Amino acid sequence: MGTALVYHEDMTATRLLWDDPECEIERPERLTAALDRLRQRGLEQRCLRLSAREASKEELGLVHSPEYVSLVRKTQVLGEEELQALSGQFDAIYFHPSTFHCARLAAGAGLQLVDAVLTGAVQNGLALVRPPGHHSQRAAANGFCVFNNVAIAAAHAKQKHGLHRILIVDWDVHHGQGIQYLFEDDPSVLYFSWHRYEHGRFWPFLRESDADAVGRGQGLGFTVNLPWNQPGMSCQVGMGNADYVAAFLHLLLPLAFEFDPELVLVSAGFDSAIGDPEGQMQATPECFAHLTHLLQVLAGGRVCAMLEGGYHLESLAESVCMTVQALLGDPAPPLSGLMVPCQSALESIQSARAAQAPYWKSLQLQDVTPVPTSPSTHSPEGRPPPLLPGGPMCKAAAPAPAPSSLLDQLCLCPAPSVRTTVALTAPDITLVLPPDVIQQEGSALREETEAWARPHESLAREEALTALGKLLYLLDGMLDGQVNSGIAATPASAAAATLDVAIQRGLSHGAQRLLCVALGQLDRPPDLAHDGRTLWLNIGGKEAAALSMFHVATPLPVMTGGFLSCILGLVLPLAYGFQPDLVLVALGPGHGLQGPHAALLAAMLRGLAGGRVLALLEEDSTPQLAGILARVLRGEAPPSLGPSSVASPEDVQALMYLRGQLEPQWKMLQCRPHLVV
Ligand code: Q9C
Ligand code: ZN
Numbered sequence: 172m173g174t175a176l177v178y179h180e181d182m183t184a185t186r187l188l189w190d191d192p193e194c195e196i197e198r199p200e201r202l203t204a205a206l207d208r209l210r211q212r213g214l215e216q217r218c219l220r221l222s223a224r225e226a227s228k229e230e231l232g233l234v235h236s237p238e239y240v241s242l243v244r245k246t247q248v249l250g251e252e253e254l255q256a257l258s259g260q261f262d263a264i265y266f267h268p269s270t271f272h273c274a275r276l277a278a279g280a281g282l283q284l285v286d287a288v289l290t291g292a293v294q295n296g297l298a299l300v301r302p303p304g305h306h307s308q309r310a311a312a313n314g315f316c317v318f319n320n321v322a323i324a325a326a327h328a329k330q331k332h333g334l335h336r337i338l339i340v341d342w343d344v345h346h347g348q349g350i351q352y353l354f355e356d357d358p359s360v361l362y363f364s365w366h367r368y369e370h371g372r373f374w375p376f377l378r379e380s381d382a383d384a385v386g387r388g389q390g391l392g393f394t395v396n397l398p399w400n401q402p403g404m405s406c407q408v409g410m411g412n413a414d415y416v417a418a419f420l421h422l423l424l425p426l427a428f429e430f431d432p433e434l435v436l437v438s439a440g441f442d443s444a445i446g447d448p449e450g451q452m453q454a455t456p457e458c459f460a461h462l463t464h465l466l467q468v469l470a471g472g473r474v475c476a477m478l479e480g481g482y483h484l485e486s487l488a489e490s491v492c493m494t495v496q497a498l499l500g501d502p503a504p505p506l507s508g509l510m511v512p513c514q515s516a517l518e519s520i521q522s523a524r525a526a527q528a529p530y531w532k533s534l535q536l537q538d539v540t541p542v543p544t545s546p547s548t549h550s551p552e553g554r555p556p557p558l559l560p561g562g563p564m565c566k567a568a569a570p571a572p573a574p575s576s577l578l579d580q581l582c583l584c585p586a587p588s589v590r591t592t593v594a595l596t597a598p599d600i601t602l603v604l605p606p607d608v609i610q611q612e613g614s615a616l617r618e619e620t621e622a623w624a625r626p627h628e629s630l631a632r633e634e635a636l637t638a639l640g641k642l643l644y645l646l647d648g649m650l651d652g653q654v655n656s657g658i659a660a661t662p663a664s665a666a667a668a669t670l671d672v673a674i675q676r677g678l679s680h681g682a683q684r685l686l687c688v689a690l691g692q693l694d695r696p697p698d699l700a701h702d703g704r705t706l707w708l709n710i711g712g713k714e715a716a717a718l719s720m721f722h723v724a725t726p727l728p729v730m731t732g733g734f735l736s737c738i739l740g741l742v743l744p745l746a747y748g749f750q751p752d753l754v755l756v757a758l759g760p761g762h763g764l765q766g767p768h769a770a771l772l773a774a775m776l777r778g779l780a781g782g783r784v785l786a787l788l789e790e791d792s793t794p795q796l797a798g799i800l801a802r803v804l805r806g807e808a809p810p811s812l813g814p815s816s817v818a819s820p821e822d823v824q825a826l827m828y829l830r831g832q833l834e835p836q837w838k839m840l841q842c843r844p845h846l847v848v
Contacts (some may be wrong), residue, residue, distance in 0.1 A: 182301050193263055239310040274317035281323060305319065305347030316349060328436075334434055339361065355386050361426065366396070393530075399515070409453050415461075422527075447483045467498075603801075641659060689707070693760070731768070733819055766796050
């Protein structure tokens, strides 16, 4: 459906006319650097280019007072000294004769983007704007912000499009207190912001930026603040990829799924990226591809991002490219660095979860229930299973590369030109496939296929061999980088053996770390080596069991809420911690997943391994299931699940038990800090 890029060159006009070290970082080159890089990468050309229009007086009036709008209008005719004097009445603000025009274009760009998405002209988009907006208030400019672009867009989406639930994700490194004030009593706008806080010692130094500010009146629980405090000595300088992903998995996304937004607006500031002089954080640009990707599973993929801060031109340009790439549906480059959230981040996440727990069912069960000492479900031996010995991460596996110095490791891994291939035999499959999903004709050589099949009785039949040949051919295409993702089918009786061969073939043909998510009745292949190269995760086992840190089984959750907590609380933390370079998802006998659930799982797993995901289906799966999987694997948004039921007590128990077992090895599972005794 496409991605809009909204821009107008006039927005480069506003600039600082006098000396002010605090304001000089907000300069015109921010826009040109981002746009130039999008062009260089060929990303701008893939977007629907929209020229920004000015927001009208009425539109600005959706969130600002008429007096304030007139005040800003008057700056057009002021001289430099008057501009400087007026600027001094606000905190961290400069006015320029072009400010009014630029700020109206910035707000108008957001309105155009929302209109394009909500009328179905595009799926999503980015507005490249300045001045930024999230600090600006009903009658005040603040922190380089004149009109509150994102807040105006949200109010417009409610008023002109009749929306009832809008999620605003503010990943800028500063607290968007302007947005918070404008919607703090409004339950139709869920506002999430993480921000550098340092216990109140970081700008804008507000008490109401802390985690216990959760909204007022009808809006209680619809303001979510995640303050980043000074990391301790055990941590690096600022928050990094693992901290950001953990905040999404353990705080934002559970609430967001429960909220079930119709639209996601992003206050996309990139001063939260590495290199930024304001934020001093550590997250690399690829992290923004992941954050964007994770948001695209909400609201049927209707995501509108608008630029806020971001003052390191190189970091800003890369991060903008990563965001646009993700919006376009390209697979996200793997994240660099150890995926271990720092203690300070976990403390923040835990205190935000505790502050929000009274208002959100998805947080209640998990945080109220203490970690069980004796699980309700047992490993086959009836006692806690032995976990593999070893250090903080999977030492046996090739460790993820350590982060090298700052920006010198920025690289793009170009997506293969063929995104998704299906190796399916059903004659009516073409009817449900998008036109650019290739239907594979080829098969692996007969002799080779037979050699792989030989150890397995269930692969002796002709249908099983034919299916295996197609699967091996597809897998080779993925491992050689010709194809990004794919779907293969197998007769139900041969599912386990086919999966076994796929794992062996993947490992022997270049995969360093292979994640296998097996749904339904599929056992871990008995001869699979315990060398840490394969993480086996069975969803659909009889009981929750962690037989080693690389062999995890959990029952299939019965309710949508349980399914979501299983994905966000178990599957994705393990997957992000493991950093696979190949993912196999097998829907085996009795998997019981409905299309939308399977699509959500596949869509979220696509964030791993550079999108190299091979889905294995049973031959008698419906064409609809194959179709929906093909669409999410090529980058389309999964359908939204609708309001989610709560997790059943059994689902919660299984998750709690596995967390207790696995947290010491898989740090991404943690959503609270260690207790220091
Ligand atoms: N060193 C935006 O990012 N100065 N505004 C803070 C602390 C003001 C940031 C000084 C920063 C405003 C949109
Ligand atoms: Zn900022």
